[in-house]
Amino acid sequence: MNKDTILAEYYVEPARVPVVDFQLLNSSDDAEQHAAVDQLDAAFRECGFVYICNHAIEPERVDQAFGWSRRFFAQSSETKELITHPPSGDIDDNRGWAKTGQGHTVQMVFDADEAEAFRQNNPDCKETLELGNPFSDKVPPNKWIPEHLLPGFRSFVESWWTDCAALSHCLYRSLGKALQIRDSDHFSHMHSENDCHMTWNFYPSMPLNGFHSPEAKRLNEHTDFGTLTLVFQDAVGGLEVHDGHRFRPIVPIPGAIVVNVGDMLERQSNGRWKSALHRVVAPAQLMRPRSAQVQDGHGHGSIEVIDRYSLVFFGVPNPDEMIETAPGCEAPGRWKPNMNGDWGTLSARQWIQKRLAVEY
Numbered sequence: 001m002n003k004d005t006i007l008a009e010y011y012v013e014p015a016r017v018p019v020v021d022f023q024l025l026n027s028s029d030d031a032e033q034h035a036a037v038d039q040l041d042a043a044f045r046e047c048g049f050v051y052i053c054n055h056a057i058e059p060e061r062v063d064q065a066f067g068w069s070r071r072f073f074a075q076s077s078e079t080k081e082l083i084t085h086p087p088s089g090d091i092d093d094n095r096g097w098a099k100t101g102q103g104h105t106v107q108m109v110f111d112a113d114e115a116e117a118f119r120q121n122n123p124d125c126k127e128t129l130e131l132g133n134p135f136s137d138k139v140p141p142n143k144w145i146p147e148h149l150l151p152g153f154r155s156f157v158e159s160w161w162t163d164c165a166a167l168s169h170c171l172y173r174s175l176g177k178a179l180q181i182r183d184s185d186h187f188s189h190m191h192s193e194n195d196c197h198m199t200w201n202f203y204p205s206m207p208l209n210g211f212h213s214p215e216a217k218r219l220n221e222h223t224d225f226g227t228l229t230l231v232f233q234d235a236v237g238g239l240e241v242h243d244g245h246r247f248r249p250i251v252p253i254p255g256a257i258v259v260n261v262g263d264m265l266e267r268q269s270n271g272r273w274k275s276a277l278h279r280v281v282a283p284a285q286l287m288r289p290r291s292a293q294v295q296d297g298h299g300h301g302s303i304e305v306i307d308r309y310s311l312v313f314f315g316v317p318n319p320d321e322m323i324e325t326a327p328g329c330e331a332p333g334r335w336k337p338n339m340n341g342d343w344g345t346l347s348a349r350q351w352i353q354k355r356l357a358v359e360y
């Protein structure tokens with residue numbers, strides 16, 4: 001096999017993720033707005049993911065956020081340990097810095113032994129900073145490294161939270177419109193407390209050949225457990241979504257946010273919108289079989305896959321909100337109660353607690 005054949009065989013067509021224009025979703029021209037809302041609805045039905053372009057957060061601000069993220073994760077371990085995330089799955093402990101290998105994403109494994117075995121074999125190769133609503137006194141406070149070590153960090157992150165929350169609410173309104181709910185603010189109201197969650201991810205560089213074993217992913221496959229997730233990814237790539245047949249790359253588009261449906265929204269939409277499996281691996285353009293690394297003579301086994309950063313904002317309804325079928329979605333859908341075992345109807349808080357219990 002020559003190198004071109006190998007590369008051709010390993011080429012994976014990117015996921016068909018539609019691009020929807022945020023300005024059109026919020027257009028004052030009804031026809032324009034309807035068309036955009038329909039595109040959003042179709043994207044969430046078909047693949048559960050969409051790119052949102054032309055959105056309200058200026059590109060310069062997104063660059064600044066990535067700059068702050070780089071500076072935060074570049075702090076020494078001693079500094080980051082000042083705000084260590086406790087090794088606990090309690091919802092009230094989900095704050096602070098988790099080092100590589102501490103967090104581990106598991107998909108619907110609720111048995112403690114099974115989860116522990118998975119934890120040993122499948123650590124996520126990333127560091128995270130976990131944050132909650134900085135402006136709410138009903139949620140546990142965030143953990144900050146001392147201001148003099150990274151002056152301005154806290155105030156930037158808090159204002160970034162505000163930007164993400166505002167953007168999410170615009171999207172919740174589009175969801176209400178897509179379902180033609182009389183109160184198009186239905187989803188926005190249920191997020192009124194912004195009891196959401198923010199995770200800043202840092203995937204440190206690692207050798208490419210580490211990725212060819214199933215154990216070494218940057219982030220294991222999972223679905224998100226909230227309603228809507230906003231993902232700001234840098235230009236490195238590696239995020240992939242499962243399209244029902246295989247994982248396919250969600251190639252970074254400059255300026256666009258990746259937005260995806262989580263389990264709660266799949267439940268609320270009665271399966272109309274899909275909470276799709278996704279993961280983070282080496283960027284697709286570097287993937288090739290281990291044998292090819294030797295055969296093509298370019299020493300690819302020793303390639304370092306560079307650092308990757310992502311800034312993620314998870315929409316979560318108010319804690320006491322019951323996660324049940326939204327108006328207009330009552331007709332039998334794809335939702336099967338056994339997708340979450342026999343959870344019954346849970347409040348948002350109970351739902352999150354169940355998923356978090358196995359993550360840390």
Ligand SMILES: O=C(O)CCC(=O)C(=O)O
Pocket residue numbers: 199201219224231233239278279280309310312
């Ligand atoms: O890093 C990414 O691009 C995705 C992160 C993700 O899926 C998550 O944090 O749930």
Ligand SMILES: [Fe+2]
Pocket residue numbers: 222223224278
């Ligand atoms: Fe995710």
